[in-house]
Amino acid sequence: MPVIAKTVVLLIFSNIQLGQLKILQEVITLSVFVPFAAFYMKEPVRLNFLWAALCMCGAVFFASRGGR
Numbered sequence: 001m002p003v004i005a006k007t008v009v010l011l012i013f014s015n016i017q018l019g020q021l022k023i024l025q026e027v028i029t030l031s032v033f034v035p036f037a038a039f040y041m042k043e044p045v046r047l048n049f050l051w052a053a054l055c056m057c058g059a060v061f062f063a064s065r066g067g068r
Contacts, residue, residue, distance in 0.1 A: 017063075019063050020063045020064060023056070023059045023060055023063045026056060026059070027056050027060060030052060030053065030056055034049050034053075
């Protein structure tokens with residue numbers, strides 16, 4: 001199933017907020033772009049990619065924990 005279809009199904013059948021959806025979009029974008037840049041475009045994987053991934057993990061944590 002394509003990523004867009006999974007996102008639409010997730011939106012329809014779950015109670016997801018707008019901020020969580022934006023974070024989900026960014027995680028999907030990074031998980032597609034980094035391998036594309038590394039393997040197809042022959043860009044070296046730098047430390048910046050790791051920091052971006054760690055920031056996205058933090059964003060997922062804070063967006064998914066609710067308003068506690």
